[in-house]
Amino acid sequence: MSANTDNKNNDWVRLTSNDGYSFLVRRHVACGSVTLKNMLSAESSFAEAVSNTCHLDERGAVVERLCEYLQYKALYDNSRMKKEEIPDFLERLPPEVAIELLMAADYYEC
Amino acid sequence: MWKADLPKPPVGSFEECARCSKQFTVTKYTLPANPPPGYLCHLCAKASGADPFKKPAAPKKRKPAGERRNIVSFEERRFPTLASMCIDVISKYIDDVEALGDIGSINMDELAKSLARNRSLTPHNAQLFYNVQNTELTMYDATNLDPPAFCTLAVFSPNLTHLRLDYCGRMSDEVINAWSTSLPNLRRLELLGPFLVRAPAWQTFFRSHPTLEGFLIVQSPRFDIECMRVLSESCSGLTELRLKEIGQMSDAFLEHMKILGGHLTYLEISKPGDPNALSEQALVDLMTAIGPSLTHLDLSGNTNITDGFLFQGLKPYMQRLTSLGLADTPELTDAGVAEFFSTWADAAQQAGYDPVPRLSSINMAHNHLLSSDTLVALLKHSGASLTDININGWKATSQEALKSIADNAPELRKLDMGWCREADDWVMQALMEKCSRIEEVKAWGCQRLTERCPRKRNVNIYGVEAQ
Numbered sequence: 001m002s003a004n005t006d007n008k009n010n011d012w013v014r015l016t017s018n019d020g021y022s023f024l025v026r027r028h029v030a031c032g033s034v035t036l037k038n039m040l041s042a043e044s045s046f047a048e049a050v051s052n053t054c055h056l057d058e059r060g061a062v063v064e065r066l067c068e069y070l071q072y073k074a075l076y077d078n079s080r081m082k083k084e085e086i087p088d089f090l091e092r093l094p095p096e097v098a099i100e101l102l103m104a105a106d107y108y109e110c
Numbered sequence: 111m112w113k114a115d116l117p118k119p120p121v122g123s124f125e126e127c128a129r130c131s132k133q134f135t136v137t138k139y140t141l142p143a144n145p146p147p148g149y150l151c152h153l154c155a156k157a158s159g160a161d162p163f164k165k166p167a168a169p170k171k172r173k174p175a176g177e178r179r180n181i182v183s184f185e186e187r188r189f190p191t192l193a194s195m196c197i198d199v200i201s202k203y204i205d206d207v208e209a210l211g212d213i214g215s216i217n218m219d220e221l222a223k224s225l226a227r228n229r230s231l232t233p234h235n236a237q238l239f240y241n242v243q244n245t246e247l248t249m250y251d252a253t254n255l256d257p258p259a260f261c262t263l264a265v266f267s268p269n270l271t272h273l274r275l276d277y278c279g280r281m282s283d284e285v286i287n288a289w290s291t292s293l294p295n296l297r298r299l300e301l302l303g304p305f306l307v308r309a310p311a312w313q314t315f316f317r318s319h320p321t322l323e324g325f326l327i328v329q330s331p332r333f334d335i336e337c338m339r340v341l342s343e344s345c346s347g348l349t350e351l352r353l354k355e356i357g358q359m360s361d362a363f364l365e366h367m368k369i370l371g372g373h374l375t376y377l378e379i380s381k382p383g384d385p386n387a388l389s390e391q392a393l394v395d396l397m398t399a400i401g402p403s404l405t406h407l408d409l410s411g412n413t414n415i416t417d418g419f420l421f422q423g424l425k426p427y428m429q430r431l432t433s434l435g436l437a438d439t440p441e442l443t444d445a446g447v448a449e450f451f452s453t454w455a456d457a458a459q460q461a462g463y464d465p466v467p468r469l470s471s472i473n474m475a476h477n478h479l480l481s482s483d484t485l486v487a488l489l490k491h492s493g494a495s496l497t498d499i500n501i502n503g504w505k506a507t508s509q510e511a512l513k514s515i516a517d518n519a520p521e522l523r524k525l526d527m528g529w530c531r532e533a534d535d536w537v538m539q540a541l542m543e544k545c546s547r548i549e550e551v552k553a554w555g556c557q558r559l560t561e562r563c564p565r566k567r568n569v570n571i572y573g574v575e576a577q
Contacts, residue, residue: 066192069192069195073189076189077189089190089195090195090199093199095200095202095203095206095209095210096209096210098199098200098210099196099210099221102196102197102221102224103217103224105191105193106224106228
């Protein structure tokens with residue numbers, strides 16, 4: 001079990017929001033977002049890559065939904081799943097965060 | 111062919127094969143040898159590829175017209191992106207303002223950009239941006255807005271003073287006519303792609319907005335000389351004018367622009383429908399009339415511009431110029447432009463212009479004759495104030511000159527040095543170290559940049575091929 005988590009692509013990374021919340025997700029899940037993938041990429045010398053932490057300038061509620069989507073994407077975005085089997089994510093999006101989440105989704109490219 | 115054109119021997123008789131000289135019986139399937147003369151036995155005929163037993167190819171049946179065009183809509187079911195789902199949610203709740211939370215604190219401009227990136231701005235969710243109190247509105251991609259939507263825009267945002275619409279191709283005469291009355295406070299109009307609007311509609315609009323200060327359009331084959339005349343007569347206080355990619359552009363247009371001198375600060379007449387449309391002399395004449403008040407001038411794409419224009423049109427008359435665009439004017443020579451920049455400051459000082467005009471933005475892309483001398487002279491003249499430099503295509507510029515950019519332009523924010531073949535990692539390093547405000551470097555086609563090219567946080571470097 002510990003050998004698995006030491007695997008470069010499967011370790012935990014921390015996403016923090018601007019109001020103090022922290023979210024832990026697997027690295028390959030976070031890499032569903034192109035921007036986060038670049039920030040965490042080991043070849044870049046960004047501070048995030050070294051510390052495995054990304055600071056997102058969004059509220060905790062927004063980051064939470066973002067993580068939820070990234071998890072959803074990691075689980076279901078593959079060619080094996082048929083369209084009918086994938087559960088609907090749309091109904092899980094509350095309208096209150098929709099606008100902020102849209103701008104975050106745009107920035108983090110997911 | 112006529113020499114040995116024997117008719118086919120009767121079926122049943124014996125013949126000698128033209129290839130293998132074996133005897134064979136002539137049948138109705140016997141094929142002549144190619145080249146003639148003679149006939150081939152069955153084996154040789156098949157070997158040469160012409161199979162006598164093959165039925166003639168049946169004519170392909172065309173699909174009945176009804177079934178033929180099955181246009182697959184662009185929106186196939188890909189895995190939904192978060193952005194598209196958010197847009198769906200917003201569209202669903204758009205009429206229930208409270209449900210969407212506190213819109214006031216959100217940066218509506220960023221939201222507009224997000225919607226544009228996904229090409230999701232529709233007449234329905236454009237309502238988010240309409241607001242009676244709104245005075246400025248920018249839509250970065252109005253492709254999906256039809257004429258009624260544009261009219262609605264004006265009805266719900268009647269107090270607009272500044273309006274910018276990119277990709278507004280579906281805008282029609284009726285829209286402009288409606289705006290003539292429904293947007294009374296409009297002072298600045300910036301449109302990309304209003305090609306459907308006809309001349310009379312433009313003229314009506316100008317006459318109804320005599321206080322118009324900014325008129326910037328890109329791409330219109332219908333904007334004609336009459337429109338130009340009405341514009342300059344009705345809107346005499348115009349300060350910003352952009353007529354880019356105008357099909358009917360000609361010297362005659364420039365005549366009408368002369369009366370705008372004194373107020374006009376921003377002029378762009380780039381990429382006319384015909385690159386030769388504007389003569390150098392007419393441009394020089396125009397500069398005498400409006401030069402002194404200009405801060406921004408862009409004449410890119412006018413291929414008649416030569417070094418002479420710089421000396422006769424710019425040097426004597428430019429007092430306040432800070433931004434110059436002369437891209438795609440390949441007649442400019444290295445020696446000429448270099449001399450222009452070396453002597454401009456002195457000439458301006460002698461003419462009594464105080465302060466001497468220094469450039470903050472320069473775009474001379476795709477002028478392949480320009481090179482190190484020009485760059486050095488340019489940096490000497492305006493280096494301290496330059497923030498945007500575009501020298502894309504100055505292929506012979508030396509590495510030394512490129513390195514000196516960093517030394518001489520400490521305020522530099524954006525640089526395009528695409529296709530400057532001598533650009534290498536040292537140039538990039540100098541830029542990263544000495545230009546503290548650098549934001550963006552475009553280096554397409556710079557083969558000497560390696561994967562060790564230095565990068566800096568928050569600086570976008572585009573075009574490095576080695577990764």
